């Protein structure tokens with residue numbers, strides 16, 4: 113019987129076909145590292161090192177933590193870092209990770225709220241006595257509070273902060289609690305702790321023995337469904353809004369346009385032919401990716417040329433390139449290195465005082481600017497808000513269109 117993880121179970125629940133692509137066929141889509149994933153990797157590893165040294169009796173200064181993060185960012189960086197957001201640069205994300213670590217450091221220094229007992233702890237949970245149904249995962253940090261409560265810490269580097277209901281229903285950390293209970297059978301107080309580093313804010317939830325037993329029962333049931341789907345080779349597609357983020361979108365039967373089957377009866381299409389189509393699409397995607405990289409590099413050079421010559425249109429033989437320069441608002445603390453910390457505190461205090469924390473931080477970093485420009489707020493709030501933001505130059509947008517006539 114396979115060992116399941118929280119993400120494996122969630123993938124099946126979201127879409128059985130996606131599960132088949134990923135875990136049964138192990139479809140190689142030549143995954144590119146996203147900049148968000150890379151930021152998460154560097155932040156997690158930096159916090160890991162911070163606590164590792166703390167366990168050995170050394171407290172890092174904030175500067176040491178940040179310089180470790182900077183070093184990691186340069187050393188571990190993959191050849192290709194995929195940035196979906198056109199407005200943000202790698203430097204923006206790198207700075208964002210630094211801000212997360214600074215925020216965390218200010219909240220918890222000198223880190224004496226609890227005693228860390230394990231980092232990146234691998235937990236394998238037997239859901240039944242025979243060990244037929246197993247779930248595994250990694251706990252970011254396991255700690256014991258002075259009153260003996262066992263805490264399971266999880267770091268989140270994404271933008272969205274989940275509400276309490278979501279946290280109270282979360283399966284992943286509850287699995288870890290089952291594992292932690294096996295390590296400390298005599299303890300009865302456990303806390304699940306999420307650190308939303310972008311805010312920064314901490315959220316806590318607890319589980320009763322009854323909650324955990326219900327989780328075990330429902331998970332065994334879900335694993336049985338997955339195993340049955342394998343036996344029957346029954347992994348139907350489940351189209352939802354999440355398809356837009358699915359990495360198998362181009363290969364998914366639910367998404368292949370009917371015109372690609374032109375005049376053919378589906379029964380007559382051989383499996384080999386379909387495999388050939390899929391392979392060809394994979395080649396095309398790779399080629400498109402290379403072309404897109406070349407396009408981005410050329411656009412950057414055109415923008416530099418236009419800026420230094422004061423042009424907003426540059427003509428080619430058959431097409432024109434229009435270059436749009438602009439500005440965007442960002443919170444001051446993401447730019448002002450020297451006064452960053454006090455500026456961050458002032459900004460957060462201001463948002464708390466005006467009850468706007470959720471409103472502002474629910475925005476993706478790329479749309480913070482839209483919030484500032486479009487939101488309708490009262491004049492007093494606006495005046496004070498503008499003391500905490502600054503305008504910086506946006507990455508130029510270059511649009512190439514065919515000449516008319």
Ligand code: SF4
Pocket residue numbers: 126127128129130349350351352354355358359360361364365366367
């Ligand atoms: S594109 Fe949608 S339906 Fe297709 S595999 Fe992905 S999640 Fe499932």
